[in-house]
Each structure stands twice: as structure tokens, then as C-alpha cells.
Amino acid sequence: MIIDATNLIAGRLATVVAKKALLGEEITIVNAELAVFTGDKKKVLAAQKQKRERGAPLIGPFVPRQPDRMLKRTIRGMLPYKQPRGEKAFKSIICYVGLPKRFEGQDIQTIEVANVEKVTQIKYVTIGEICKLLGGNV
Numbered sequence: 199m200i201i202d203a204t205n206l207i208a209g210r211l212a213t214v215v216a217k218k219a220l221l222g223e224e225i226t227i228v229n230a231e232l233a234v235f236t237g238d239k240k241k242v243l244a245a246q247k248q249k250r251e252r253g254a255p256l257i258g259p260f261v262p263r264q265p266d267r268m269l270k271r272t273i274r275g276m277l278p279y280k281q282p283r284g285e286k287a288f289k290s291i292i293c294y295v296g297l298p299k300r301f302e303g304q305d306i307q308t309i310e311v312a313n314v315e316k317v318t319q320i321k322y323v324t325i326g327e328i329c330k331l332l333g334g335n336v
């Protein structure tokens with residue numbers, strides 16, 4: 199299953215993907231940098247910076263700065279990744295920045311439940327913007 203993350207709320211996308219992965223589906227997510235976190239931009243960035251600066255650089259916790267890895271880390275939070283079935287499900291999920299050429303022309307789906315247009319709150323920030331401000335290569 200190939201999912202386009204454009205304008206999808208990251209948390210809602212993560213729950214749907216986690217459930218499908220636990221059922222044994224192979225899931226590929228494209229355009230990971232266009233998924234969104236809802237909320238005021240300043241508050242979201244402050245929370246991400248605080249999460250990034252927590253701990254020590256060599257000890258952890260390690261927070262990704264690339265959009266595809268940040269989305270995959272969000273999905274990991276919805277899985278029992280320390281158990282064998284959660285580990286297997288997590289390995290069946292692949293995230294990409296942009297749309298790779300091998301997926302062009304294939305059936306790419308979206309998740310209507312997770313679309314940002316369905317939410318009354320209009321404030322949101324994309325994962326790509328967050329990663330750019332955290333110093334990642336986007």
C-alpha cells in the first residue's frame with residue numbers, strides 16, 4: 199500500500215498506518231515532508247526544540263531532523279516496537295521524502311480521516327518546515 203502524506207495530520211496518519219502494519223501490510227509513505235502537525239507554529243517549534251535539546255548529545259534521546267525519519271518515529275510511538283510483532287510491523291513501514299520515480303504511475307492512496315481540511319483548527323506546520331528550522335537537510 200502506498201500512501202501520500204500531503205496535508206495529512208501526522209498523528210492520525212500514524213495511528214492508521216500502525217494498525218495496518220500490525221495486521222501485516224507493507225506500507226510505503228511518500229511526501230513525508232508535507233505531513234503536518236496541528237497547532238500554533240511557535241508552540242510546535244518550541245516543543246520540538248525542547249525535545250531536541252533534552253538530554254546529552256552522545257547519550258540521547260536521539261530525535262531525528264530528517265522529515266521521513268521524524269514521521270517514522272511518530273509512527274513508532276503508536277507501535278509496541280519492543281515486542282516481536284511490533285518490531286516486525288515497524289520494519290514493514292518505509293517513508294520517503296518526495297515521490298520516488300519507481301512509484302510514479304502507481305495507485306497512490308490518501309487517508310481522508312487524517313486530512314487537515316477536515317479539522318476546524320486552521321493552524322498547522324509541515325514536518326519539512328520543522329526539520330528545516332531544527333537544522334535538518336530537506
